[in-house]
Amino acid sequence: MLAAQGEHISFHTPGHKRAGEDITELVYSDSLLSPRGVIAAAERDIAQILAARRSFILTDGSTSGIFSMLYALKREGATRIAVPVSSHRSVFNACRVLGLSPVIIPKTLVKGIPQQPTAEEIETAVKEADALLLTSPDYYGFLAPMSEAREICNYHAKPLVIDGAHGSHLHFTDVYAGKFADMWVDGVHKSLPALTQGAVVSAKTEMFADALFEGVRTFRTTSPSYPIMASVEEAVKFPRNEAIERAALLCKKRLGAVRNDDWTKILVCFGAQAGQAERTLEGAGVYPEFNDGNYLLFYLSPCTREEELTRLTELLLPLPRGEAGGEGVIPIYSEGI
Numbered sequence: 001m002l003a004a005q006g007e008h009i010s011f012h013t014p015g016h017k018r019a020g021e022d023i024t025e026l027v028y029s030d031s032l033l034s035p036r037g038v039i040a041a042a043e044r045d046i047a048q049i050l051a052a053r054r055s056f057i058l059t060d061g062s063t064s065g066i067f068s069m070l071y072a073l074k075r076e077g078a079t080r081i082a083v084p085v086s087s088h089r090s091v092f093n094a095c096r097v098l099g100l101s102p103v104i105i106p107k108t109l110v111k112g113i114p115q116q117p118t119a120e121e122i123e124t125a126v127k128e129a130d131a132l133l134l135t136s137p138d139y140y141g142f143l144a145p146m147s148e149a150r151e152i153c154n155y156h157a158k159p160l161v162i163d164g165a166h167g168s169h170l171h172f173t174d175v176y177a178g179k180f181a182d183m184w185v186d187g188v189h190k191s192l193p194a195l196t197q198g199a200v201v202s203a204k205t206e207m208f209a210d211a212l213f214e215g216v217r218t219f220r221t222t223s224p225s226y227p228i229m230a231s232v233e234e235a236v237k238f239p240r241n242e243a244i245e246r247a248a249l250l251c252k253k254r255l256g257a258v259r260n261d262d263w264t265k266i267l268v269c270f271g272a273q274a275g276q277a278e279r280t281l282e283g284a285g286v287y288p289e290f291n292d293g294n295y296l297l298f299y300l301s302p303c304t305r306e307e308e309l310t311r312l313t314e315l316l317l318p319l320p321r322g323e324a325g326g327e328g329v330i331p332i333y334s335e336g337i
């Protein structure tokens with residue numbers, strides 16, 4: 001696209017009037033609403049990598065993907081959606097806006113960590129619902145029981161959608177959401193190196209692809225950011241970094257981190273010492289993803305460097321630890337709203 005730019009006098013948005021990557025939808029830069037050029041090619045490549053029937057680039061975060069998936073479910077006749085109560089707030093917001101009724105799957109806590117629902121809990125809710133939405137992996141780095149959920153959904157003939165806001169780095173593996181779901185969203189800006197708000201929503205079949213396209217045209221911005229779109233394509237094509245995956249597992253062992261399922265999430269329990277630990281780290285220029293009052297979560301990606309894990313280990317090992325006491329709180333989550 002940049003190669004096609006050439007001589008440029010801008011009588012169009014954006015107001016900074018400079019040509020370059022941050023451009024609007026012009027004859028050579030394609031259109032996200034009805035892509036036929038560079039964006040169509042990027043979306044085709046992404047769909048192929050993610051083994052999707054169709055993938056749609058999002059520049060408004062996984063949030064717009066969740067709204068779009070729920071829109072698509074509604075268009076295909078669903079009115080009741082089985083969802084774990086600890087789902088992200090966008091799930092409940094979308095249900096409210098779209099007039100969908102959440103069938104709540106209750107939560108169990110173990111040492112202050114919300115557990116993924118069991119197959120039994122999923123089946124009970126699915127019987128009462130028209131579709132199932134799971135989050136995998138979750139913010140604490142645990143996978144949902146996706147193959148059991150797929151079997152349950154097949155048995156009851158209900159669609160399965162997955163909020164993979166934290167799982168885009170898993171597309172190389174057998175535990176990737178796209179291996180199980182009818183529709184899923186990848187938060188490419190969280191665990192792969194896209195710019196903030198870069199995400200992808202995908203559908204497995206033509207029927208859901210059509211409904212999802214209508215959903216994304218309803219909920220996406222009409223002024224998509226080209227830097228974000230370009231970064232999404234690059235992030236999905238970013239090579240796997242097995243050296244950092246191995247280093248992360250070693251680091252977790254050394255730190256006595258929680259044994260979760262996801263190398264990008266190092267979860268360390270500090271209990272009542274969590275605030276003090278966070279302040280000490282911040283004083284040394286090290287910032288965790290969250291402090292829920294019990295645990296600090298250190299979020300990695302293929303761009304994390306081994307020396308950064310070494311520094312984290314040196315800083316964390318001497319800090320006092322405590323046991324988890326009660327339920328942790330993450331401000332961006334708000335259950336069942």
Ligand SMILES: Cc1ncc(COP(=O)(O)O)c(C=O)c1O
Pocket residue numbers: 060061062063064087088090135138139163165166187197199332
């Ligand atoms: C599980 C989950 N789903 C969806 C979202 C929304 O993603 P975004 O902030 O990219 O809109 C988040 C954000 O943290 C999340 O944790």
